[in-house]
Amino acid sequence: MSSILRIENLYVSYKIPLGHLRYGYRKIWAVKGVDMDVPHGIALGIVGGSGSGKSTILKAILGFVKPERGRILFRGFDIAKLKGRERRVISREISYVPQEPSQSINPKMRVYDVVAEPLKPLKLSVDEVEHRVYSVLEVLDLDPSIRNMFAKELSGGMLQRIAIARAIITRPSLVLLDEPTSNLDISIQAQILNMLIDLKQKLNLTYIFVSHDIDVVSYVANRIAVMASGRILEEGNVDKVLTEPLHPYTSMLLEPSKAPEEMKLLDDELCPIRSWCPWRQEICSKLYPPKTMIGDRYVYCWRYSKH
Numbered sequence: 281m282s283s284i285l286r287i288e289n290l291y292v293s294y295k296i297p298l299g300h301l302r303y304g305y306r307k308i309w310a311v312k313g314v315d316m317d318v319p320h321g322i323a324l325g326i327v328g329g330s331g332s333g334k335s336t337i338l339k340a341i342l343g344f345v346k347p348e349r350g351r352i353l354f355r356g357f358d359i360a361k362l363k364g365r366e367r368r369v370i371s372r373e374i375s376y377v378p379q380e381p382s383q384s385i386n387p388k389m390r391v392y393d394v395v396a397e398p399l400k401p402l403k404l405s406v407d408e409v410e411h412r413v414y415s416v417l418e419v420l421d422l423d424p425s426i427r428n429m430f431a432k433e434l435s436g437g438m439l440q441r442i443a444i445a446r447a448i449i450t451r452p453s454l455v456l457l458d459e460p461t462s463n464l465d466i467s468i469q470a471q472i473l474n475m476l477i478d479l480k481q482k483l484n485l486t487y488i489f490v491s492h493d494i495d496v497v498s499y500v501a502n503r504i505a506v507m508a509s510g511r512i513l514e515e516g517n518v519d520k521v522l523t524e525p526l527h528p529y530t531s532m533l534l535e536p537s538k539a540p541e542e543m544k545l546l547d548d549e550l551c552p553i554r555s556w557c558p559w560r561q562e563i564c565s566k567l568y569p570p571k572t573m574i575g576d577r578y579v580y581c582w583r584y585s586k587h
Contacts, residue, residue, distance in 0.1 A: 394442055
């Protein structure tokens with residue numbers, strides 16, 4: 281299966297003010313050496329806690345943050361090097377559904393204008409724009425009359441549906457979803473997740489779906505990547521990862537009885553869980569483990585590496 285997106289040795293950092301009457305900044309690494317291969321047509325879930333780097337990966341793909349090292353290739357093209365028309369074409373092929381749609385949707389706009397907004401750069405005819413708006417509303421099983429409502433009149437669940445409609449109106453190949461159900465009631469979450477699964481099948485979409493909730497990710501995804509402290513610790517088929525986790529951090533995520541303090545993560549160039557890992561070895565305090573392939577999955581853990 282051909283890859284639609286490939287990430288190679290990605291590093292992204294942020295500068296944080298020192299504060300306390302001190303001038304200057306310190307560098308925080310949000311993403312450290314991430315490699316990722318996304319085949320066309322799959323749903324890749326990235327699960328991790330706050331500060332794991334999962335949302336920063338999406339921002340780097342979208343060009344919102346600039347990688348310090350590494351490459352992001354979309355259909356073989358280095359996104360960072362694209363300019364002009366090529367960049368605009370790629371922008372239409374990659375869309376984004378935010379965690380909080382109310383922060384990106386003008387509440388004073390009518391739904392029709394919200395959904396149609398991404399089409400402006402395409403300079404389509406009025407009839408074609410109207411056709412596309414009606415089509416996406418139909419695909420999402422939304423009543424056409426909703427187009428005349430103002431965004432501020434919509435519930436959180438309905439607003440997220442409109443955000444999804446806006447994301448697919450340019451007919452993208454890849455959709456990036458950043459915690460799209462985290463602020464919704466459980467019943468609405470299920471509806472949105474089922475809608476996303478249905479859309480993927482109908483439109484032959486590829487998803488990268490990030491969330492802190494491993495159950496939500498596993499409901500949508502074919503493959504799952506587990507992140508902590510800016511690194512991917514393991515990736516594989518979702519059923520395999522959930523039933524036979526390779527990395528001890530993944531095992532810990534699957535045990536809800538474990539308290540958060542038992543999962544303290546270290547933020548340096550070595551394994552982030554080495555302070556409590558049941559499999560820790562002397563080498564864990566000296567070198568970060570290499571990528572080890574096991575069947576069609578991989579893990580970063582010295583337990584599986586020949587050294």
